[in-house]
Amino acid sequence: MHELDHYIYPHRVLHWLVAGGVLLALASGFTFGTLGYEGTVELFGNTLTNLLYTSHKTLGITLLLLMTLRIITRIAFVVPDHDPPLNAFERIVSTSVHHLLYLALIIMPLLGWAATATGGYPIEFFHWHLPGLLGERPALSSQLYTWHGRIGWAIVVLTTLHVAGALFHWRIKRDTVTKRMSLFD
Ligand code: HEM
Ligand code: HEM
Numbered sequence: 001m002h003e004l005d006h007y008i009y010p011h012r013v014l015h016w017l018v019a020g021g022v023l024l025a026l027a028s029g030f031t032f033g034t035l036g037y038e039g040t041v042e043l044f045g046n047t048l049t050n051l052l053y054t055s056h057k058t059l060g061i062t063l064l065l066l067m068t069l070r071i072i073t074r075i076a077f078v079v080p081d082h083d084p085p086l087n088a089f090e091r092i093v094s095t096s097v098h099h100l101l102y103l104a105l106i107i108m109p110l111l112g113w114a115a116t117a118t119g120g121y122p123i124e125f126f127h128w129h130l131p132g133l134l135g136e137r138p139a140l141s142s143q144l145y146t147w148h149g150r151i152g153w154a155i156v157v158l159t160t161l162h163v164a165g166a167l168f169h170w171r172i173k174r175d176t177v178t179k180r181m182s183l184f185d
Contacts, residue, residue, distance in 0.1 A: 064109035115144035
């Protein structure tokens with residue numbers, strides 16, 4: 001193990017679990033965000049549509065839990081130094097994108113939760129129903145869904161920049177940046 005040139009192992013595992021989960025949440029979210037509930041039922045049928053909504057909510061809340069753990073492992077443990085050091089541009093851009101991703105991935109599930117609860121729908125987490133915590137307010141719910149969609153697009157843009165940065169370090173600069181998050185080397 002080379003602990004000093006990697007993030008600690010649990011943090012790396014969380015990175016990849018969140019990365020996979022976010023892609024699934026975006027794919028399912030944009031599917032029924034674009035088609036609407038009726039359109040999704042028409043295409044997939046009732047059972048599959050309900051399963052898709054329940055899975056999206058369950059996945060979103062799981063991501064909220066994983067992000068909470070991830071913030072803890074990020075703050076509580078040493079972050080490896082960049083070797084060679086990043087230049088000022090790389091440092092500012094990557095840190096901004098990372099912080100915005102953290103922020104967006106905390107806000108996103110909370111917005112989904114609040115939009116669902118104020119819409120009068122159940123907060124499904126596996127086979128449990130979590131408390132909505134907010135009363136039914138349809139007008140507020142539709143505004144919150146709009147923001148859920150907008151932040152969804154922001155996550156798409158941020159992730160694209162992030163992956164482009166990772167590819168740049170991996171294939172073009174060929175430095176040690178991608179190794180910091182790797183599970184295997
Ligand atoms: C990181 C977590 C999450 C991501 C990335 C995500 C992503 C998305 C996206 C991209 C959409 C499509 C929005 C649109 O096009 O208007 C969507 C829709 C939706 N999301 Fe999420 N979501 C997350 C968490 C949650 C949570 C925790 C809940 C509820 C507990 C939730 C409930 C919903 C519902 C009900 C819709 C459908 C809205 C509609 O029918 O227009 N989401 N989600
Ligand atoms: C194929 C997809 C991805 C690749 C190749 C990748 C690669 C990396 C690499 C190499 C690092 C280390 C950067 C450094 O040491 O400063 C990193 C960090 C990070 N990644 Fe990714 N990543 C991917 C997807 C994602 C996704 C989908 C998210 C979130 C939505 C994400 C969020 C982050 C964040 C916030 C950091 C900062 C370090 C931390 O505190 O966790 N990554 N990523």
